[in-house]
Amino acid sequence: MLNEILLRFAEWLDTHAWSTALHESYYMYSWVESTHVLTLALFFGMLVVIDLRMLGWAFTSVPASTISRRLETPMMIGFAIMVVSGLLLVYAVPVRTTNSIWFRMKMVLFVAAGINALLFRNKMKAAVGSWDKDPIPPKRMRNGAGASLALWSCVVASGRLMAYDWYDCHQSMPYFMYWLAGCVHEMAEFE
Amino acid sequence: MDVFAFFQWLDTSWLASISKAYGGVFAVVQVFHLLAMLTLGGMVLTGDLRLLGVLLKDVPSEVVIEHTQKWFSVALVVLLASGIFMSSAVAIKLYYNSFFWAKMASLAFGIFFVYTIRRPLLRYDHSTINPWTLRLVAVASMTTWFVVAASGRWIGFS
Numbered sequence: 001m002l003n004e005i006l007l008r009f010a011e012w013l014d015t016h017a018w019s020t021a022l023h024e025s026y027y028m029y030s031w032v033e034s035t036h037v038l039t040l041a042l043f044f045g046m047l048v049v050i051d052l053r054m055l056g057w058a059f060t061s062v063p064a065s066t067i068s069r070r071l072e073t074p075m076m077i078g079f080a081i082m083v084v085s086g087l088l089l090v091y092a093v094p095v096r097t098t099n100s101i102w103f104r105m106k107m108v109l110f111v112a113a114g115i116n117a118l119l120f121r122n123k124m125k126a127a128v129g130s131w132d133k134d135p136i137p138p139k140r141m142r143n144g145a146g147a148s149l150a151l152w153s154c155v156v157a158s159g160r161l162m163a164y165d166w167y168d169c170h171q172s173m174p175y176f177m178y179w180l181a182g183c184v185h186e187m188a189e190f191e
Numbered sequence: 192m193d194v195f196a197f198f199q200w201l202d203t204s205w206l207a208s209i210s211k212a213y214g215g216v217f218a219v220v221q222v223f224h225l226l227a228m229l230t231l232g233g234m235v236l237t238g239d240l241r242l243l244g245v246l247l248k249d250v251p252s253e254v255v256i257e258h259t260q261k262w263f264s265v266a267l268v269v270l271l272a273s274g275i276f277m278s279s280a281v282a283i284k285l286y287y288n289s290f291f292w293a294k295m296a297s298l299a300f301g302i303f304f305v306y307t308i309r310r311p312l313l314r315y316d317h318s319t320i321n322p323w324t325l326r327l328v329a330v331a332s333m334t335t336w337f338v339v340a341a342s343g344r345w346i347g348f349s
């Protein structure tokens with residue numbers, strides 16, 4: 001049911017002239033994709049610095065809250081541009097993206113990483129006056145930082161793997177894989 | 192030096208036999224290449240924006256540079272190792288790609304700049320260095336690594 005709704009929505013987006021124009025524009029599409037990757041460097045780069053501090057692997061002489069507060073703004077600027085450029089990329093290739101296992105995995109990981117970031121942020125705020133100046137933060141913070149790095153790395157990895165067509169709908173796959181990818185037409189052929 | 196001969200050798204090396212035969216291995220290495228590039232970018236931005244007085248103004252710039260340089264080097268090693276592996280899969284194609292050479296030229300300059308100019312200069316007390324020199328170093332560094340990343344991305348488009 002959800003797969004059908006998503007596919008119908010993607011097919012509707014695909015009928016837009018702007019979607020086709022963006023997809024077929026060599027320079028515009030390439031620049032949007034380059035912007036996505038370069039702002040990812042700003043977002044992920046700042047995130048790595050914050051998480052390395054929380055793991056006690058870098059900037060150990062600097063209070064953890066200072067690193068997190070000062071780098072949060074550029075990180076969120078990178079995040080905002082990355083999301084907008086990412087939406088444009090989906091808009092340019094809606095059907096294939098919707099039917100991509102890697103994209104679906106990316107979205108699930110994205111939500112998980114976002115929830116972890118919210119929980120982590122609240123714990124960091126509570127750091128001032130307690131472990132803030134400790135070179136090595138408490139174990140729960142190190143776990144949160146490790147989870148953050150792992151989850152966002154997996155988001156990046158699944159985004160990169162979207163370029164491969166190993167599990168695209170035109171490939172011969174078991175029913176379960178078609179279901180995961182949301183290949184509605186191919187699933188119908190099984191029934 | 193015959194550069195093309197090196198690319199021919201790379202194209203038939205044991206590295207190429209792995210990168211061409213196992214698409215999954217190539218893709219995983221590509222992911223590590225991207226993650227290393229993003230980490231390197233983060234370290235460059237954090238260090239250089241501190242030199243420009245944009246970020247972490249309440250942290251001594253010497254401390255920021257010391258910590259970012261260490262992780263920059265780690266990322267650079269992963270970037271180079273994964274890059275050589277990836278190049279082996281399409282060595283001859285890359286030889287004829289203009290963006291690849293733009294990336295190699297900017298990468299060579301970037302490495303030269305970091306290890307022979309930026310790093311030795313920033314070992315001194317930053318308050319004794321002309322602020323404009325620090326700003327110039329920061330802008331040159333960010334521009335260089337931006338060109339490395341952008342030209343690398345455009346290899347895929349060309």
